[in-house]
Amino acid sequence: MxxxxxxxxxxxxxxxxxxxxxxxxxxxxxxxxxxxxxxxxxxxxxxxxxxxxxxxxxxxxxxxxxxxxxxxxxxxxxxxxxxxHQKPTPGLVNFLRLAMDAGIAVGVGSSAPPENIAFTLDGLDLRKYFAAIVNGSEVSVGKPAPEVYLKLAEKLGAKAEDSIVLEDALSGIEAGKNAGAKVIGLATTHPAHEISHSDLVINDFNGLTVDKLTSLF
The missing domain is CATH 1.10.150 (DNA polymerase; domain 1)
Known part of the structure; x- marks a missing residue:
């Protein structure tokens, strides 16, 4: 699905x-x-x-x-x-457009403070792609607790277990798993073998398609 x-x-x-x-x-x-x-x-x-x-x-x-x-x-x-030096991860913008065209809700659930989220999303003109945001000041318990992703899924009108979390951090991957979501791990901060417990590991967003997302369910 x-x-x-x-x-x-x-x-x-x-x-x-x-x-x-x-x-x-x-x-x-x-x-x-x-x-x-x-x-x-x-x-x-x-x-x-x-x-x-x-x-x-x-x-x-x-x-x-x-x-x-x-x-x-x-x-x-x-x-x-x-x-x-700020720039999007390679392939990100095209992937976000594919997701929007497919009717998939997209949001940000970050431990970062709101100032950093504004710095990135507004600085790179990416805010328009995200229908909801949950930042670090909005959760009572941070990652690896699942709260940030449970709240984000709720804001997007989705169930976490029907969603995919995209993460680089070990604590974030654990948070996604704890929320019941599928997890795509990006090998940016950790090498691929350290995040191999993700459902899918990618280096960047080039080549990531809606069909690949669907195959995770």
Missing amino acids: KPAALLFDMDGVIVDNHQFHLKAWMEFSKRHGFHLDEVEYKKHINGRTISATMAHFFPDEKNPDVIQSLGAEKEEIYRQLYAP
């Missing part, structure tokens, strides 16, 4: 920006006196909300305003680094 909805993550899916988030986190960690490398980034950061991540690195900080300020600082570093 044709999927009722496509539930897109943003970072690492709509844009292949892993290295810029990593650079931003490394700059932030230097400013605040803690060590961070790519292994730590993938384990504790990628796919999770900024508030959850800050709580991990600053466990003694109980003031939510301070946590929010720290998160805003890191995201500003990221946007400054990535702004000159």
Whole structure:
């Protein structure tokens, strides 16, 4: 059957920006006196909300305003680094048009804060392709909990189990599975063998068709 909805993550899916988030986190960690490398980034950061991540690195900080300020600082570093380089993942726009022409509902369910979602969707003129958005500030529990994708499917008028999640992060793939959805994993942040538990693994959107989506059900 044709999927009722496509539930897109943003970072690492709509844009292949892993290295810029990593650079931003490394700059932030230097400013605040803690060590961070790519292994730590993938384990504790990628796919999770900024508030959850800050709580991990600053466990003694109980003031939510301070946590929010720290998160805003890191995201500003990221946007400054990535702004000159921002572009859609190869094949994305054509794939979105195919999905729209097929009558498939499309939305974004991201752990990113609303400022980053606006930065990407408006900066690349992609907002028009997405009928609904759920950002990191709208969920009580971040990925790998399924809340973000359950909420997004509901906004799109679809059942999660009739939908496909498109993800790059291990926590996001788990969130999609926990929601009952099929999952397409993008080998942008992790190599293909690390996300092989996805229902389908792709490098980008070139060659992805509605028929391939249908074959997952």
